[in-house]
Amino acid sequence: MASPAGVVLSRSQLQRYEAGTSRPKLAFADHLDELYCADGWASLAIRSLYGVIWDPWHEAHGVARTHHAHRWPARYDGIVWIALRPLPAHVDTQHDLSLTWGPWQLALNLNIPASGVVLMTGKAEDPSGEPATLNLDSTVPVFCLRGAGTPPEMGNVIDIRRRWQHQNIEPREGRPRLREFGRGPRQVDPALPRSRGRRRRTSR
Secondary structure (H helix, E strand, O other): OEOOOOOEOOHHHHHHHHHOOOOOOHHHHHHHHHHOOOOOHHHHHHHHHOOOOOOOOOOOOOOOEEEEEEOOOOOOOEEEEEEEEEOHHHOOOEEEEEEEEOOEEEEEEEEOOOOOEEEEEEEOOOOOOOOOOEEEEEEEEEEEEEEEOOOOOOOEEEEOOOOOEEOOOOOEOOEOOHHHHOOHHHOOOOOOOOOOOOOOOOOO
16 A cells, blocks of 8 residues: 555555554554544654664664754644754754744754754644644754654653744843733633643632
8 A cells, every 4th residue: 555655555554554563663653643634643653653662873763954843733732842962963052943833933943963853832722723843943963753652762851842932022131921821721822832720710
């Protein structure tokens, strides 16, 4: 059977993937998702299998680029993450990163070690039913792996939920005015980090 991208997969391969006796190649994640019409869930599940063993230096686990586009299932609501690893020639050198997710923007300047770093943020369900794309641009090529849930135990985990800035609203005292943007069910945009804590009711 051929995927929409022209990758030929035999029925026996697909059966092994479905039975869990063989791990699909990371490069097949999006192809298999389209083949099964999984709306991003199959791709996410396959990528999650590589969270611990991801090694783009020695395995065919992706290509270093200056631009990466990341998407998660539209109905997913929770923690998402992006793992970054540098090229061997750029270990411990500064990477100027620019992230754009709908109207939300974030700039980071990171010296990425050989072990890599993980950027962690939150995602709400996309009300339109279409997943919003998170675009990541780097001044030098970098390897990326996206996932959801608990970040993999590799490198330093950087929580960026409170660092996003809306392109049309100036932050107060250098920080995004999250309470004014809305949180939880009243969240304005799926890229906005959301808190799962409950407010304590005051007695009258």
